[in-house]
């Protein structure tokens with residue numbers, strides 16, 4: 001018989017990779033649904049589709065939009 005050490009590949013702890021907080025962050029800011037591969041971003045918010053992003057924008061008041069524009073100018077990332 002051959003002697004040797006083999007590390008079982010099943011000994012991986014996925015709980016370290018995905019914390020509950022990380023899962024919460026990957027949700028649409030409009031409907032709360034899970035985000036797919038394509039994520040539409042607006043400022044720091046994420047949306048599952050462009051329709052929800054535009055709907056979210058329309059809910060914002062003009063003052064809020066002005067604030068967001070100022071923040072974008074201060075920290076353009």
Ligand SMILES: [Zn+2]
Pocket residue numbers: 028029030031032033047048049052
């Ligand atoms: Zn959505």
